[in-house]
Amino acid sequence: MTQRIILFLILFLFASCEKLLFEPDKATTDTLANFEYLWNEIDKKYSYFELKKINWDEVRTRYRARLASSPTTNETFFKLLGDMMNELRDDHTNLISPFNVQIYNVALKHKPNFNWRTVQEHYLKEPYFTASFAHDFLANKQIGYIRYGSFMGGFDNTSLDFIINRYSGTRGLILDLRENGGGSLDYVIQILSRFVSTKTLVCYNRTRNGKGRNDFGAYEPFYITPSSSRAKYLKPVMVLVDRGSYSATTFFALATKALPMMVLVGDTTGGGGGMPNGGELPNGWIYRFSISQVSDLDKNIYAENGVPADIPAEFDWTNLQKDEIIERAIQEILK
Amino acid sequence: MKSTLFVFGFMLLFGLSTQAQNDSISKPKRPAYWQIGGGAGLARVRDLAVSPLFYEGMASQTNFDFIRKDQAVERSFYFSNTIGNLVNKYNKTGLSLFLGVDLGYLRLYQIKKLSNPNWNTKIGGNLITTTNVRLNPVFGNNALGFENITNLMFSAKVTRDVSRKKAKEIQILFFKKKLEVQKRELSYLLDLGLLNMNFRPGYAYRYLPSVEKNNGLAANLFANHQFSIFNGYRLKARLDYTRYLPNGNATQFSYVFDAYQATGRYEPLQYALHSFRFSILFKHK
Numbered sequence: 313m314t315q316r317i318i319l320f321l322i323l324f325l326f327a328s329c330e331k332l333l334f335e336p337d338k339a340t341t342d343t344l345a346n347f348e349y350l351w352n353e354i355d356k357k358y359s360y361f362e363l364k365k366i367n368w369d370e371v372r373t374r375y376r377a378r379l380a381s382s383p384t385t386n387e388t389f390f391k392l393l394g395d396m397m398n399e400l401r402d403d404h405t406n407l408i409s410p411f412n413v414q415i416y417n418v419a420l421k422h423k424p425n426f427n428w429r430t431v432q433e434h435y436l437k438e439p440y441f442t443a444s445f446a447h448d449f450l451a452n453k454q455i456g457y458i459r460y461g462s463f464m465g466g467f468d469n470t471s472l473d474f475i476i477n478r479y480s481g482t483r484g485l486i487l488d489l490r491e492n493g494g495g496s497l498d499y500v501i502q503i504l505s506r507f508v509s510t511k512t513l514v515c516y517n518r519t520r521n522g523k524g525r526n527d528f529g530a531y532e533p534f535y536i537t538p539s540s541s542r543a544k545y546l547k548p549v550m551v552l553v554d555r556g557s558y559s560a561t562t563f564f565a566l567a568t569k570a571l572p573m574m575v576l577v578g579d580t581t582g583g584g585g586g587m588p589n590g591g592e593l594p595n596g597w598i599y600r601f602s603i604s605q606v607s608d609l610d611k612n613i614y615a616e617n618g619v620p621a622d623i624p625a626e627f628d629w630t631n632l633q634k635d636e637i638i639e640r641a642i643q644e645i646l647k
Numbered sequence: 648m649k650s651t652l653f654v655f656g657f658m659l660l661f662g663l664s665t666q667a668q669n670d671s672i673s674k675p676k677r678p679a680y681w682q683i684g685g686g687a688g689l690a691r692v693r694d695l696a697v698s699p700l701f702y703e704g705m706a707s708q709t710n711f712d713f714i715r716k717d718q719a720v721e722r723s724f725y726f727s728n729t730i731g732n733l734v735n736k737y738n739k740t741g742l743s744l745f746l747g748v749d750l751g752y753l754r755l756y757q758i759k760k761l762s763n764p765n766w767n768t769k770i771g772g773n774l775i776t777t778t779n780v781r782l783n784p785v786f787g788n789n790a791l792g793f794e795n796i797t798n799l800m801f802s803a804k805v806t807r808d809v810s811r812k813k814a815k816e817i818q819i820l821f822f823k824k825k826l827e828v829q830k831r832e833l834s835y836l837l838d839l840g841l842l843n844m845n846f847r848p849g850y851a852y853r854y855l856p857s858v859e860k861n862n863g864l865a866a867n868l869f870a871n872h873q874f875s876i877f878n879g880y881r882l883k884a885r886l887d888y889t890r891y892l893p894n895g896n897a898t899q900f901s902y903v904f905d906a907y908q909a910t911g912r913y914e915p916l917q918y919a920l921h922s923f924r925f926s927i928l929f930k931h932k
């Protein structure tokens with residue numbers, strides 16, 4: 313009997329032992345606790361306060377006052393936190409609740425420069441659709457046009473080989489990345505590796521490593537290594553970009569600055585140079601924001617606000633039979 | 648700091664190993680067992696670097712041990728893994744996969760002053776290294792959590808001989824059953840972390856090299872991970888009820904409690920597991 317009592321005492325003791333060892337569960341729907349948690353997480357890790365001249369302390373004061381002055385429902389509280397995150401002017405900043413997702417949407421704040429219907433109707437006569445690429449010859453087969461709409465779109469090396477080989481006899485390529493909102497950096501690397509003949513330093517990256525808003529780790533070089541024994545294209549490539557070219561596409565655009573054969577045509581990209589890292593609030597909502605900076609070879613970090621085109625060009629919405637940005641790219645290749 | 652740790656650990660293990668060698672010269676070979684078992688329990692995990700919420704749920708366990716023991720000395724190499732799909736208070740339907748793998752070495756010596764034919768008390772050390780992989784897709788680039796927690800622990804084990812020393816007959820309803828003489832033990836093992844180390848994600852949790860698949864698996868898992876020593880704590884307790892069979896094999900029912908906090912350089916990981924296991928011990932010839 314004594315043994316059984318001892319056994320039950322031990323089991324009872326350890327059944328709730330971790331409650332003594334750990335801090336209590338921080339799960340709460342209290343609005344102030346969630347507000348402070350989010351503000352602090354961003355304060356500790358967001359990477360572009362200085363570039364964007366954001367006074368994050370002032371933002372806290374302003375939004376705390378707003379929180380205190382109005383009654384809050386789940387939806388109004390979500391709106392308040394979303395508005396606070398939008399002060400960062402960053403599409404890598406999102407708040408995700410079961411009922412809504414907060415998005416800054418930089419592309420909608422600028423003029424659009426891409427109309428897929430125009431491209432399909434007036435430029436692609438016999439298009440091929442290979443993996444996530446749409447492509448065709450332009451200008452009497454002197455130029456190859458490749459449309460890649462999202463870096464989320466999968467492909468493999470066989471698909472890339474086919475496309476590169478198909479246009480190997482052309483004078484130049486047009487790679488259309490307008491309205492490409494980004495995706496996987498792996499695809500950036502995989503595509504760029506077809507356009508370099510030697511290992512090439514294309515940019516640097518550095519990440520927050522301390523609570524000070526300008527605390528960063530060392531600059532880490534980012535290289536593109538040529539794809540071994542795969543088809544390559546080393547002639548001029550016009551990369552079409554606009555404000556909808558975001559995140560991985562901005563990264564791609566920045567990398568082209570280090571590759572002389574690649575030229576950006578169109579509008580400045582949308583930005584999104586930081587790597588977004590995710591987390592969770594005490595009320596279970598999910599957030600993400602940028603924690604790193606990408607910089608060019610001179611360690612300038614402008615890419616977050618957009619990579620400017622080498623050859624600016626604008627789509628004329630009064631004439632939907634012509635794509636001025638494609639025309640400008642054709643002109644540049646054939647000059 | 649790393650080298651100090653390795654020298655300390657090596658000396659400790661080497662010292663114990665030398666002593667064991669001397670023991671084995673003067674004493675007969677100890678009985679050895681292969682232990683295979685499995686069970687289930689409740690796991691509770693919180694990684695404050697990405698969430699202030701505890702993730703909880705049922706976790707299954709398997710274990711595989713090699714044990715050599717007698718009244719004077721006990722040694723065991725052990726392996727166990729824990730796998731579970733855990734949820735937090737608000738996101739009950741989300742997937743948060745937890746996989747933990749433990750590898751360890753336990754060595755205990757009898758304290759004669761605290762031992763008698765019915766009670767056996769041993770103390771010693773337990774070196775355990777735990778590797779966790781956590782997958783929670785809602786965290787985007789932070790979806791993959793990976794860490795290693797290694798602890799050098801002080802261990803104490805008390806064993807009570809609860810053998811049935813006389814055969815007896817019991818009646819269950821209309822049936823009579825004869826219960827033979829049987830060797831049985833009830834033991835309680837407590838491990839307290841003395842030297843607690845961990846290898847945890849860095850300040851920003853995930854870094855660019857870790858999301859580029861082209862960098863290889865090591866870069867994906869370890870980019871900017873930080874090694875931390877004398878940090879956090881671990882407590883492990885285990886209650887075993889062992890019944891030996893006439894052929895020398897045994898069966899064992901266990902309750903295992905394992906809890907640790909890996910404070911790391913930045914934000915801590917907290918883990919607790921309560922599990923019930925059933926194992927079979929096969930006597931090693």
